[in-house]
Amino acid sequence: MNARLDESLVRACQRDDKTAYAVLVKRHYRHVFAMCLGVLGNVDDAEDIAQEAMLKGLLKIKKLDKAEQFESWILQIARNLCIDFLRRRKRTKALGIEQPTQPAQRIGKNHDLQQAIRRLPQELRVPLTMYYFDGKNAKTIAEKLDISHSGACQRVRAARKRLHELLTERENNE
Amino acid sequence: MNSICEKMKDQIADLVTGILPEAQVHDLEQHLNECAACRDYARALKDEDMLLTEFFAKIDTDMTSRQERVLQTVNRSCLSKQTDTLSIRRIIMKNPITKLAAAAVIIIAVLIGINQFGGSIDGASVAWADVAERFESVPFFNVTIYLGLGPYAEDQKMEIHKIEIWTSENSQTRTHSGNEVIFADFADGNNVVVAFDSSTMQPLNADRMAKVANSFHGFLRAEGEFSLDALLNGFPADDKGITLFETADTAASKETVLFEVKHKTTPTTQCSIWALRKSKLPIRASLRAPQHKIYADLLFNYSEKKDTKFFDPEAFTSQQTDGEDRQRQRLQDENGTSD
Numbered sequence A: 001m002n003a004r005l006d007e008s009l010v011r012a013c014q015r016d017d018k019t020a021y022a023v024l025v026k027r028h029y030r031h032v033f034a035m036c037l038g039v040l041g042n043v044d045d046a047e048d049i050a051q052e053a054m055l056k057g058l059l060k061i062k063k064l065d066k067a068e069q070f071e072s073w074i075l076q077i078a079r080n081l082c083i084d085f086l087r088r089r090k091r092t093k094a095l096g097i098e099q100p101t102q103p104a105q106r107i108g109k110n111h112d113l114q115q116a117i118r119r120l121p122q123e124l125r126v127p128l129t130m131y132y133f134d135g136k137n138a139k140t141i142a143e144k145l146d147i148s149h150s151g152a153c154q155r156v157r158a159a160r161k162r163l164h165e166l167l168t169e170r171e172n173n174e
Numbered sequence B: 001m002n003s004i005c006e007k008m009k010d011q012i013a014d015l016v017t018g019i020l021p022e023a024q025v026h027d028l029e030q031h032l033n034e035c036a037a038c039r040d041y042a043r044a045l046k047d048e049d050m051l052l053t054e055f056f057a058k059i060d061t062d063m064t065s066r067q068e069r070v071l072q073t074v075n076r077s078c079l080s081k082q083t084d085t086l087s088i089r090r091i092i093m094k095n096p097i098t099k100l101a102a103a104a105v106i107i108i109a110v111l112i113g114i115n116q117f118g119g120s121i122d123g124a125s126v127a128w129a130d131v132a133e134r135f136e137s138v139p140f141f142n143v144t145i146y147l148g149l150g151p152y153a154e155d156q157k158m159e160i161h162k163i164e165i166w167t168s169e170n171s172q173t174r175t176h177s178g179n180e181v182i183f184a185d186f187a188d189g190n191n192v193v194v195a196f197d198s199s200t201m202q203p204l205n206a207d208r209m210a211k212v213a214n215s216f217h218g219f220l221r222a223e224g225e226f227s228l229d230a231l232l233n234g235f236p237a238d239d240k241g242i243t244l245f246e247t248a249d250t251a252a253s254k255e256t257v258l259f260e261v262k263h264k265t266t267p268t269t270q271c272s273i274w275a276l277r278k279s280k281l282p283i284r285a286s287l288r289a290p291q292h293k294i295y296a297d298l299l300f301n302y303s304e305k306k307d308t309k310f311f312d313p314e315a316f317t318s319q320q321t322d323g324e325d326r327q328r329q330r331l332q333d334e335n336g337t338s339d
Helices: A002-014 A018-040 A043-063 A067-094 A109-119 A122-133 A138-145 A149-173 B003-017 B022-034 B036-061 B063-085 B088-094 B096-116 B128-137 B206-220 B228-232 B313-335
Strands: B141-149 B159-167 B172-177 B180-185 B192-197 B256-262 B270-276 B282-289 B294-301
Touching: A002 A018, A002 A043, A002 A067, A018 A043, A018 A067, A018 A122, A018 B063, A043 A067, A043 B063, A067 A138, A109 A122, A109 A149, A109 B036, A122 A138, A122 A149, A122 B036, A138 A149, A149 B003, A149 B036, B003 B022, B003 B036, B022 B036, B036 B063, B180 B313, B192 B313
Parallel strands: none
Antiparallel strands: B141 B159, B141 B294, B159 B172, B172 B180, B180 B192, B256 B270, B270 B282, B282 B294
């Protein structure tokens, strides 16, 4: 049903109905943001790239043939933009022109948690972020990441175990 | 924590995360009752789960404003895209129906304008005011418009479109333009516009049609008289300055009178209107607006009264379905088959 609604909205966009794209943004922005947050591990960067993804979607929507697959299409755009962003950042780092990072400060548990989440490998951070953003529903993650339900459960479990290790490791080092 | 406990870690993580299968919950709880190390591990994961939930909920609180910013950027992008690539005229010319609206608005604005300043038009014993008044009083009519548009480039030819509009006594219209059939109903304060592709019977975007249908609402004498504002609404501002008209000799023939109209600010916009001398009804209008690359001929008909079903979109769609069923039945009968 959702895919059918997306399909009709995409078709309306392709007929230059701009209000339809606003509805698509309302329906999917949250997931796009969660994907970006998962890949990038930073709220500000995720916000920028999620916005860029939605704009890129608007520019390219006329080329989308499988209108019912809008969600996976826009998530793929977001993922690609995140990867480009990380590549750019890596190049900047390699050139030594990145701003010096602030020394880590212990602000509270949230800060520890944020640092630990950032240290998770991307393949675990993305499903973990989406899991907590999507009302803890492994089935939804499986659909959005195009993996099996058991695969989604396995990644969330691995993410939780690794996160615990990272948090415990930090505590033991202090 | 022994080797069994190491294996239990997966289950504890699943339990805390809420993805452990129901069948395994009992055994795990039994183990947790017996093993303090695993209980600590489960408690730690539960605490972390709460932290994670709070952490993401905090990010989530800004989601509405974040989304709003994206929507504003998207809207700005749409707007700049439009102004960058299309002038207002080109937006109007992009769609045959809006082209029709543009043409009709010019024509009707001219007609109404003449009415408003009708005192200056006179000839052959028929005054324009009489013609305009008579036109306002007709309960229904049908107009066929031959609309010429362009050329917009040297290598292009003028596009010719045929559009037909029927109006009813009950503030309803039905418009045919190419494959598009548009029904508009303004009766009793309604503002309902539906549109179909006549070949596929698929509904079309009615929002786009609504603005156009509103332009035609002026035809319908909603308040007992034409609404100049409604007709001019949505037309580029530089075309709202129709204030003065000139006329030539109105005697066209024994049966008809002719009114020639010029636009004050853009004199190249001209309109000729033929009316019947006796009934004082306009029967033809011809518009030339070269600055908009619009050329239109309107032929009015007052004799064809359509029944209410003709203006009813439901009757239209069911009629099409019935027609298809009958055709299918006829083919089956001819082939000697039946369901």
